[in-house]
Amino acid sequence: METFTRFLLLICFCRHTIYINGIRFPSFEGGTYPPTDRPHLLLSVCLILNTLRRTDYLRLRFSPHIVDIVCALASGRWSLSVSPLSSHSQSSVVGCVGSVLLVVLEKGIDHIANPNSSFRLGVRFCPFLTGDISGYIHYRMVGLSVGEKHFIQGGIAQDLRTDGRKRLTYRPIFVETGVIAQANGSARVKMGRTEVIASVKAELGRPSSSAPDKGKVSIYIDCSPTAAPQFEGRGGEELSMELSAALRQCLLGGKSGAGAGINLSSLSIVDGKVCWDLYIDGLVISMDGNVLDALGAAIKAALSNTGIPKVNVASAASSDEQPEVDVSDEEFLQFDTTAVPVIITLTKIGRHYIVDATSEEESQMSSAVSVSINRQGLICGLTKRGGAGLDPSVILDMISVAKHVSEQLMDKLDSEIAAAEAMEEES
C-alpha cells in the first residue's frame, strides 16, 4: 500500500456498485463503458471522488471478472491507501487494486492520465478475485491534476470560479466576537473553510525610551496543527513568522506612526512611565486559502470588541518614582477602530486576479499582492508574495482594484461585526 503514493485511483466497474459512507450511490449503476470512447464517464467518476469529504470511505464491490473493470484514473491529485475491513486480508485488497491499475495500463493510460505522472507499482498481483471485497480507501489531496489546473485557470479567465463565485467576490464572512473570555477583546472569523481566532490583551508596561508618549502593540500569529498536520511541532513557525511580519507591516503603519490602524498615543497613561502594551495574538484553526485577509478581519473585529480598563493615576509622584496606577474592574473604554485598515489580497492566476482565493486556487498563483486600505482609501501597507515578477502598471491596476473592493469589504465587515456584537450582548 505504501507504493500508492501520488496516485488517484478511481475505480468504476461493470455492474459495479459504489457505496459512499454506507449509502449506495445511485447514479452509477450498470453499464459497460470502454474508457477511451466515453471520456465523460471518466470525468464523472473523477467528480464523484472530488465531491467526497476526505473522511468518506468508499465501499467497492469488486465484480468477479477483472476484465470488466472499466477504468481507473491516475493523476497527481490523490494519494491512496487501502486497508481491509475485518474479514479480508490486506494482500487481496492490495492485489485487487493493483490489478485494476494494470488493466488501465494495458488499455492505454495516455488517454486518460496525466502524461507527466509516472507509475511505480510494486504490488502483489492476484489475477482473479471472487466474492465481495470491501475496504476502506484512504485518499488525500497531494496536488492538482493537469485537468483541474486547466479547469481552475480556464474558469478564472471566464470569470467563473470552481465554487461559482466571480473573480472579485468574497466567500461569505462570518464573525463572532467575545469568544475568549479571558482576553480584553477577541473574535473568530470564518471565510469559507478558513477559520481564525484573534485575541487582544492589554497589559501595563513601560513605554520605550524612544517614544515616551506612546504605548506598544505587538502582533504574533500562530498556526495550530489542527489546521494542517504539517504544522506539527515547529512546522508552522515559518508561516507564522511570515504572517506576523505581513500583519505588522499592514496594520502598524510607518515609523513615525502615520497610517497606523491603532493610535499609539491613546495607549499612553503617564508619559514615560506607564502605558498599555497591547498584545494581539492570532491563531489559525482551519486553513483554506486567504489566511492573511481573514486574520486582518479578525484583528479588526477583536479590536472593536476590546475594552481597555479605565485607569486612575494616584497623585503625581515625583518624577523619578513609578506612579501608582489603579486599574478599574468595571469601567472600560471602547477602542476606536475606524482607522484600522482591511487587508485585501489579490491573487494573480493567468492574466487575471481574484480575491479570497481558496488553497486550490492559491496553488496555481503566479504572485499575490496584499494591500491594506483604510476608510479614507489610503494605502497603509503592501506586500507581495510569489516569485513571478509583475509589470509596474499591473501593480498599479491591482492597487486600484483593491481600493474598489476594500469599500465593499469594509462595509460588509462592519455590519458583520455590529451584528456579532449585538448577538453577544443578547446572550
Place this chain on the structure above:
Amino acid sequence: MAAKAGASPATYSPSPATYKKNRPPIFTDVDWVRPDGRDFHQCRPAFLRTGAVNAASGSAYAEFGNTKVMVSIFGPRESKKAMVYSDIGRLNCNVSYTTFATPVRGQASDNKDKDISSQLHKSLEGAIMLDTFPKTTVDVFALVLESGGCDLPVVISCASLALADAGIMMYDLVAAVSVSCLGKNLVIDPISEEENYQDGGLMITCLPSRNEVTQLTITGEWSTPKVHEAMELCLDACSKLGKIMRSCLKESASTSQE
C-alpha cells in the same frame, strides 16, 4: 562646546543632553536639507565590487554611503537528504548583522534578521532560473557590516551581483531602491536617520531590463498618486542602478581576462 573650545580636556564626560529623540523640525518643513546634503531625488554614491571572498563561488561587496554589505554565494550544492525531491533548485537566504553594524552595539535583533532574510528570498526567487539546477541548493549569505539606512535594498542589489559573479543563471540583475515619505516630500535612498522618522516607506526590487517588479513593500499611509510618484522615482533609480551593476560586472570580467 566649552570643552571643545578649551585646551585639551583632561577627562572625558559625555554630555547628557545631546540625545534628543524628538523628531527634528526640519523634516516636516518643505525646505530642508538632507543631513548628508543630497537632493531629495539623489541617490548616495554606490561602490560595487565583485569577488570579495575567495572561498565562495561568487561574492560581492557594496557600499552605499555608510551602508556596507558583503554577500557570498555558495553552491549550487546537493540538497540535504531530508528534503523532499524538488525539480527546481532551492534558494537559501541568510542575512546577519555584525555586532558593530548599529550605533548601539548588537542592537539588530534576531527577529529582524529572519524577516530580512525572508524578504531577500522573496525578491531573488523570481529572478533566478531555479529550474536550471534541480535537486540542488544555492546558499546566499549576506553580512551587513555597517547599517546606514536602506539595508535591505542594498543587500538585495549586492546579492544579485554576487549571484551573477557565481555564474548562477538569472533572467536579469535585481536592482532594489527604496524611498521614504517625510511629510510632503519623497526622499530617495534614505539614511537611517531619515528612515527612523519616516511617515512611510516604499521599496521596489525590479528586473530593470525586463521592467518587472519582483517585490514591492509599502509601509505607512500613502495616497494612490503618491504611490504612483514613488514607484516612478524608484523604477527610474533602479534602471540606473542596474546600469552601474552591469558595468561593475563587465569591469571585473575584463580584468580577470587580462
Place this chain on the structure above:
Amino acid sequence: MEYVSPEGLRLDGRRPMEMRQLRAEIGAVSGADGSAIFEMGNTKVIAAVYGPREVQHRSQLNNDKALIRCEYTMANFSTGDRTRKPKGDRRSTEISLVIRQTMEACILTHLMPRSQIDIFVQVLQADGGTRSACINAATLALADAGIPMRDLVTSCSSGYLNSTPLLDLNYVEDSAGGPDVTVGILPKLDKVTLLQMDAKLPMDIFENVMQLATEGCKAVANYIREVLIQNTKQLENRHADQLSLSLFRKLLLYGFCSWRIIKFLEKDVEEET
C-alpha cells in the same frame, strides 16, 4: 482559603457534585478528517483528527496496527497571564502522551494496519481540567472521523478540598494544591483507561473521590452520545443528497447534465434541511 462555603457552595456558585456547563460542536475544522470543539465551563479546546493515512516516517510503521500520534498545544491567549511558551515544553509533552495512551486504548488499531492517525488538540481557553476536556474533544473528533473505536472514552476530574469531594475542578480549585484525580473511562465497557492523581489521600476517601469522578465521566458520556446521535441524524438526511447535488453541479459546468436535475435535487435538499 475557603473553597466551599458553609452553605455548601463553591467559589463559582456550584454545588460540590455539580459539573460545569458542557458544550460540544462537531466539525469545527473543515479541512480535517474529523474535528470537534469541547467546552467545560470556561475551558475550551478544539481537537482535529487526520487519518487514517500513510505513515510519514517509515521507521514508525507498524505492520499489525495503526500508529497513533498526538500533539497538545496551548494558544498564547489561553491562560490568564499572556505568555509565549516555546512549543513542546515538558507539560505539553506529558499531556500529549497521556492523551495518546488513553485514545490508543479505545481505537481498534488492528483494523487499520500500516496507517497513521494524528490527533491534534489545541487549548483555546484553560480554566482547569484541560486534560479531561482534551480527551473528550478527541473522542468526539475520532467519532467524527469515522475511526472504529471500542467505546467512547470520556474523562472528568475531581478533587478534595475543605474535607469535601468536589467534581470538575476549575483553575482556582485546581491550583489550591489539594489532591486532583483525573479519571478516564470506557463507559459502556465500564473500564478505567486513565487514572492520575497528585498529592495524597487516605484510601477510603480516594475511593469516594474516584467514584465521584467516574460519575462525572458517565454524565459526560451521556452528553457526548447525545451530541453524536444528533450529528448522525443530520448527516443521514443531508449527506447523500448534497453529494449528488454538488456532483451534478460540476457536471453541468462540463455540459453533461441539465438544469432540471439540479433544480430537482436542490428542492430535495432544501426540504430536508
